[in-house]
Amino acid sequence: MSDATRAVIDAPRAIPGDDIYDITIIGAGPTGQFAAFYAGLRGARTQVIDALEEPGGALTAIYPEKYIYDVIGFPRVLAKDFVAHCDIQARQADPTIRLKEQVLELEVLPDGLIRLGTTKGDRWSRTVIVCAGVGAFEPKRLDVPGLRELEGKGVHYFAKHVEDFRDRHVVIVGGGDSAVDWAVTLEPIAAQVTLIHRSKFRAHEATVRQLEASTVDVNYPGYEIVSILDGGEDGRLKGVTFKGPDGEERAIPADDLIVAIGFIADLGPMKRWGFTLQRNQIVVDKTTMETGIPGVYAAGDVAAYPAKFKLIVTGAAEAVTAVNHAVTYYDPKARLDPGHSTNIMEKREKAETSAAAAED
Ligand SMILES: Cc1cc2nc3c(=O)[nH]c(=O)nc-3n(C[C@H](O)[C@H](O)[C@H](O)COP(=O)(O)OP(=O)(O)OC[C@H]3O[C@@H](n4cnc5c(N)ncnc54)[C@H](O)[C@@H]3O)c2cc1C
The missing domain is CATH 3.50.50.60 (FAD/NAD(P)-binding domain)
Known part of the structure; x- marks a missing residue:
């Protein structure tokens, strides 16, 4: 991003009746949920938007009572229970979670700020991570x-x-x-x-x-x-x-x-946002999870790159890559690799303790 664009993004602005988020995550499936948690860990001001009325994506909509055997830490877990744990983890840093809201438009303004036109109005963000799975679920x-x-x-x-x-x-x-x-x-x-x-x-x-x-x-x-x-x-x-x-x-x-003869995969409105598409997925650079649109990343089932695996664990790893690159996009001084969660939390707890001590 050019310095001129950066200056405009960083400049205070008045967006009537709304607010600018650091990271907006489209989709509250397992990938979006983990992205929300990780964005919170990195201190990003985050919002998550999903068209469905409950979080969990395919796990909630298609197979809530099926067992999953291949996620880290659970030898066997019901999809709905896994989603419930993901939800608790995602909410730790208190992201704004907007359910029953579909994102219809994505527009990068000349100054680099991103406008998302949704079924409930406009949302504003410095970066976006698309975790939209296959888009809308329409069974065959x-x-x-x-x-x-x-x-x-x-x-x-x-x-x-x-x-x-x-x-x-x-x-x-x-x-x-x-x-x-x-x-x-x-x-x-x-x-x-x-x-x-x-x-x-x-x-x-x-x-x-x-x-x-x-x-x-x-x-x-x-x-x-x-x-x-x-x-x-x-x-x-x-x-x-x-x-x-x-x-x-x-x-x-x-x-x-x-x-159960499958779903018609349809990215719907996302097809018009300017992504390079490949078989109903968004093509990304797999080292950064960046789409071709500056400041817009994709992770999880929706992201396409060579030798991609459509699995919950893969989506989580991609979410980490996307969040870390999104953070350095809107804050070039930030470290790309923040270290382990233990280090991040220790640093945050120390900073909170010294801030509290300074107030006393
Ligand atoms: C029957 C079945 C069994 C499976 N079993 C396993 C398994 O055992 N282990 C495993 O690892 N994987 C399994 N999978 C695959 C796994 O479910 C997916 O890899 C996972 O759901 C991908 O998560 P995601 O968050 O990327 O996408 P999704 O779970 O598809 O979530 C995407 C979310 O984005 C929302 N969305 C889409 N477009 C918009 C929009 N424009 N605006 C707002 N919201 C939008 C959708 O409403 C949805 O909630 C299985 C899949 C199926 C169908």
């Missing part, structure tokens, strides 16, 4: 006559609570992580779980092995739902008919149909 729908009318009446695209399926006949469609996870998770509690899938499994090998060893009625490859049975006084789903590669149809009772 099954094209079966009458299915749409039964959404919420036995047909689910966002199944959340395991207990909702106790003692019920559940049919699951799909062969990715979500479908296979739900099949394995519900098997011990549902009356019967039937899995229907068109091609090969794309889920994690270990979960597929668990599935194969379970009592789940697995129908693949080449199986698909052809019709549904609704009706009765409650107008809820009653059953499904599916057929296999031999064309033979089979009708089974179903209280619930979980359709």
Whole structure:
């Protein structure tokens, strides 16, 4: 950034009715939550904005009751419990957290300050870290006559609570992580779980092995739902008919149909912000997590670079890189590497103690 731009960013300004943050994080998924914590650790004035009504991103919206096995410090943890811990950690430095607010526009003003146009007005920031995952979550729908009318009446695209399926006949469609996870998770509690899938499994090998060893009625490859049975006084789903590669149809009772055939990844408004995009992700420099827009970084599932892994732990590491570079962007005198959290907290506690002593 030029000295002239820096001078303008540093200059006091009047933004009517609002405030300038050092770092704005778009997305309160696990990456955004960790970025908020780390930004707080670095003393940045931080706001987090998320379109959903709860933090946690995909973990809250898609698989709150699925176990996660590959995050640091937890041999096995429910996604919703992990999110709750992330939330406590994220709030330590008291960031402003704005939920149910979607960011629609990003504009870098001539002086370098960034304006974010959201569904609730304008927000202002010196830097931005985009932790937006795949953008808005829009599930792919099954094209079966009458299915749409039964959404919420036995047909689910966002199944959340395991207990909702106790003692019920559940049919699951799909062969990715979500479908296979739900099949394995519900098997011990549902009356019967039937899995229907068109091609090969794309889920994690270990979960597929668990599935194969379970009592789940697995129908693949080449199986698909052809019709549904609704009706009765409650107008809820009653059953499904599916057929296999031999064309033979089979009708089974179903209280619930979980359709888990993936999500349509759509960055929505972010496509118009001027990023270089690659398969619905934002291309970044992986040494800094900078996008092509000065002062704007990306981390987590939304960020693209060679040999990228879309995992919670990877997102957390990327968040640290993004925050450290954002801090040196708005404060060039700051150190890029602040050291360990123990050192930072010790220094902060000493500074607070001497400030308190000076006041006495
Ligand atoms: C079924 C399933 C199982 C998985 N299991 C594991 C696992 O065991 N271990 C693992 O490491 N990973 C797992 N993953 C992957 C993991 O969930 C992701 O890597 C992780 O959620 C990425 O976090 P994130 O914060 O980058 O994005 P997300 O969790 O996708 O969060 C992005 C957030 O950004 C918000 N957002 C998007 N656009 C805007 C906007 N314009 N304005 C405001 N808010 C916006 C969204 O509302 C969302 O809350 C799994 C994924 C799935 C689907």
